[in-house]
Amino acid sequence: GAGVSQSPRYKVAKRGQDVALRCDPISGHVSLFWYQQALGQGPEFLTYFQNEAQLDKSGLPSDRFFAERPEGSVSTLKIQRTQQEDSAVYLCASSLGGRQWEQYFGPGTRLTVT
């Protein structure tokens, strides 16, 4: 079956531009997570949704980062006024929810801010 998909796979933005990154979770998965992975480091948690509710956004680095999942399926991570330190791979993961907690990861979006 289809896994988690993300688009675009690569994004180059000029400093100051806004970007929107999309995540399509596995159909029926209740939980959705966003992680940020800087070059040479492990992924770091950004935010978590259960259906359309954003239950944890403690990892968002600043108020320039905003995530939504309005219908409990597709999610969008938006970064306003991008800065060079935002350059990273943004990974999305989904899980069925409840006791079926194992997270399945998408291929990521590589964002480069110039």
Add this chain to the structure above:
Amino acid sequence: KQEVTQIPAALSVPEGENLVLNCSFTDSAIYNLQWFRQDPGKGLTSLLLIQSSQREQTSGRLNASLDKSSGRSTLYIAASQPGDSATYLCAVIKAAGNKLTFGGGTRVLVKP
């Protein structure tokens, strides 16, 4: 705050040697520990998942052990092959449905 550390950061071995990758975590109150593989430009592939009540998990040439009380896990890869070259990440989860906390990864190169 949970911190996960992986040592070494990079490892290079000749084909056929066994690989030993280490992962340590500061808070032993974990629900599960998971090992992932990441190839360049790709997402994460789950390798092994160890529940907190388990001591080890095995899959083919891979074996992962967990010592929750000392905050350590070790991933063993037997008879390494060039195709095993990748970055290996460990991650812990505090409770079902929670976020994963990752280590920095170990970059492995297996030379033919």
